[in-house]
Amino acid sequence: DAGVIQSPRHEVTEMGQEVTLRCKPISGHDYLFWYRQTMMRGLELLIYFNNNVPIDDSGMPEDRFSAKMPNASFSTLKIQPSEPRDSAVYFCASSLLWVPGQVIYNEQFFGPGTRLTVL
Amino acid sequence: AQTVTQSQPEMSVQEAETVTLSCTYDTSESDYYLFWYKQPPSRQMILVIRQEAYKQQNATENRFSVNFQKAAKSFSLKISDSQLGDAAMYFCALNAGNMLTFGGGTRLMVKP
Numbered sequence: 001d002a003g004v005i006q007s008p009r010h011e012v013t014e015m016g017q018e019v020t021l022r023c024k025p026i027s028g029h030d031y032l033f034w035y036r037q038t039m040m041r042g043l044e045l046l047i048y049f050n051n052n053v054p055i056d057d058s059g060m061p062e063d064r065f066s067a068k069m070p071n072a073s074f075s076t077l078k079i080q081p082s083e084p085r086d087s088a089v090y091f092c093a094s095s096l097l098w099v100p101g102q103v104i105y106n107e108q109f110f111g112p113g114t115r116l117t118v119l
Numbered sequence: 120a121q122t123v124t125q126s127q128p129e130m131s132v133q134e135a136e137t138v139t140l141s142c143t144y145d146t147s148e149s150d151y152y153l154f155w156y157k158q159p160p161s162r163q164m165i166l167v168i169r170q171e172a173y174k175q176q177n178a179t180e181n182r183f184s185v186n187f188q189k190a191a192k193s194f195s196l197k198i199s200d201s202q203l204g205d206a207a208m209y210f211c212a213l214n215a216g217n218m219l220t221f222g223g224g225t226r227l228m229v230k231p
Contacts, residue, residue: 033219042221042222042223042224043210043221043224045218045219045220056218089162091164093164093219106152106214107154107166107169108214108219109166110156110163110164112161112162112163113162113163113164115162
């Protein structure tokens with residue numbers, strides 16, 4: 001398995017532009033997570049999906065951020081319009097079904113991340 | 120709410136020596152899991168070791184082991200025979216019901 005795939009690996013854009021980050025989870029995984037990593041705030045969960053349905057988006061910073069999962073093998077995180085404070089590394093992760101007592105099913109596998117720079 | 124605290128922003132160890140990274144956490148869940156992730160300069164998040172909260176036995180993975188103290192809500196990582204490749208950021212993480220909460224990280228430096 002190729003693992004979690006994210007694209008692009010690097011994105012540089014200007015303030016006000018729309019940015020779309022993409023993620024392909026590991027085949028067969030039921031959960032998909034989007035995280036943001038910054039020096040100031042560390043790793044933050046933005047949103048997660050179960051079977052393509054958004055379950056918890058309380059971490060999404062504001063309405064400029066939106067995420068979709070149209071099918072089990074693809075998700076996007078969109079920022080419109082982008083601002084310099086959105087500059088960060090964005091990670092996508094996926095995991096299997098949560099099964100109490102089965103920790104191996106609860107491990108989250110991370111993609112390589114997308115480094116976003118908004119000028 | 121879940122919290123994870125890593126009180127050591129930076130640690131340094133001599134190559135071949137042993138180092139322990141600290142982590143404390145808080146959760147109201149009875150069923151949860153704890154993880155240590157390594158993040159090298161490549162940014163990739165790599166799972167180092169995992170621990171089921173209901174297991175009293177401490178997890179071990181080669182040179183990596185944990186000291187899990189459930190009552191104290193403590194989950195430290197011990198790295199034995201440190202190698203230059205161990206230099207990275209290390210994150211402690213708590214997973215309760217799919218909500219993975221990370222600590223602030225500890226930067227480990229390994230001196231040759």
